[in-house]
Amino acid sequence: MAVHSINPFLISLFFTFFVLSSHTLFSICTALESEVEDETPFTYVEGTGKGPREWGKINPDWQVCGRGKLQSPIDLLDQRVQVISNLGKLKRDYQPAKATVKNRGHDVTVTWKEDAGKININGTYFKLLQCHWHSPSEHTFNGTRYNLELHVIHQSSNRTTAVIGITYKYGRPDPFLAKLLSHISSIGKEEKDLGIVNPGDIKFGSRKYYRYIGSLTVPPCTEGVIWTIVKKVRTVSREQVHALRNVVHDGFEANARPTQQLEGRPILLYNPVVNRGS
Template sequence: MAVRISFSFLSITLLLVSTSALDKKIEPGSFGYSGANGPERWGSLSPRFSVCSNGKSQSPVDIKKGILVQNKNLVSLVRDYKPANATLINNGFNIGIHFGGNVGGFTEGGKNYNLIQIHWHSPSEHLIDGHQAAAELHLVHQANDGSYSVIGVLYEIGNLDPLVAKVQNKLVELAKENCAATEEAHIALGTFDVKYFRRRSRKYFRYVGSLTTPPCTENITWTVLAKVRSISMQQLDLLKAPLQAAYKNNARPVQPLNERKIEAYKEA
C-alpha cells in the first residue's frame, strides 16, 4: 500500500532529497517543464531559484567528445553498494528510490561518497554529441562534509533493465495512486539491493555542475558513464505512469558550458 502525503502551497514545504532539491525546501508543483513555470522561467519563480538563471555552472550539459580533456589523474570508478532498507517515491516530478542506513558508495578525491537515493528522468538530461537518450538514471551520493556527487547513467530503448524489473509491480501500484503535483506517494520496498551498479566503470565523463531542478545549486560533481544501459519501452512507460502529464517528460534542457572543462577517463 502506498502512503500519500498532501501539501499546502501556502503553509507547508517538503524537503526533497534528490538532485532536484538536495539542500533546500521547495514546494511540490512550484516548478514544471513547460509553460509559465517551465525551465526558462525557473529563476524568476522564487528568489531561492535565482541561480537557475544566473548560475555559470549549470547542469545538464551536452558532452561533446571533440572538446573532452583527458585527465590522467582520474581512476576507474569502483562502487560498492550493500542491501539496505528502501522506499519507492513519487515526489510529484520524478520517480525515485530513497535508502535508509549505510548503502555504501565510492571514494573520489579522498572523500567517501555514500549513496542516498536514485531517480529517473525521461528523456535523458545529458546529451552526448547532441544525442538525447531515452532516459537517465541519477545515483545521488553525499560525503560527510555535505558535498554531493551524482552519477548519471544513460538508457536507450532495448532489453529489460534488471533494476527497474525489481520494482515494476510497485510502479503499477504507485500509478494507481494518481497523485497530484502537490502530493507525494511512498511505497516501502523493504531490503533492496542495487547490485546491478556494484561494479567498476572503465570509461566516464566528469565535470562540475549543478542540481538539474530548482534550486539549481552549483558545485555538484557529475560523473556521466559512457556505457549506455537498456530499458524496455514498457518499463519506461511504467516510470512515467505515476506522474502527472506535465511531468512525464522531466528533462531540463542543456545549459551553457561557459568556461568549464569536461574531463574524460578511459581505462588503458
C-alpha cells in the same frame, strides 16, 4: 576528441575547486525536500510561465537556475573533452539496505533508509542517498538525447553532492528497474516500503566516464555538484520507461531539463587505456 596529458597537480586543482565550491551548497536533503510538494510550482513545459527558462524567476531561492555559471545538464561534446588515464576508476562500495519508493510528482525516487554504502572520489567518501529517473535523458552525447537517465545521488560528510548519471536507449529491460517495476506502477502519493534493495543491481557497464562540476538539474539548481556520467549507454525497455512516465503528474511525463551552457568548464573523460593507444 582531443587527447591531453594532465598532470596530477591539475587533477588535484580540479577537485580543490569542488571543495572550495562546497561552502555555497545547501544541504542536499533540504534541496530535495523542497521538491516534494504535492502541487509542484515548476514544470518542464515552456510557455506556461513555469518552464525551465523561468525557473530562476519563480522563487528567490532559485535564482541560480537562471544566473548560474555551473548549471547541469550539459552536452558532452567530443571536441570539449579532455581524455586522461590517471583520474582513477570509480570506486563503489554498495550494500543491500532498506529502501522506499515515492512519486515526487516530477519523478520517481528510490531512497535508502539505512546505510547502503558509498563511492570514493579522489579519496573522499560519498554516502549513497537515493536515485531517480529522467525521461528522456538530460545529458546528451554530441547532441544525441537518449530515452532515459538514472541519477544516483551521494553526499560527503561536508555535504558536497556527487551524482552518477547513467543513460539508456530502448532495448533489453534494465535489471534494476525490472525488480522495482511492480512497485513503481502501483505507487500513489505516499512513500512505499520496498524492503531490502541492493544498489549493486545498478549496472554501469563501463569503466570509462565523464566528470565535470555542475548543479542539480531541478530547482533550486544548487551548484558545486560533482557529476560522473558513465560513457556506456545501457538499455531499457519501452514498458519500463512508460511505467515511469505514467505515474508522475501531468506535465512531467518528459522531465528532462534542456542542456545548459558550459561556460568554459573542463570536461574530463577517464579512459584507463588511453596511453596504450586505445
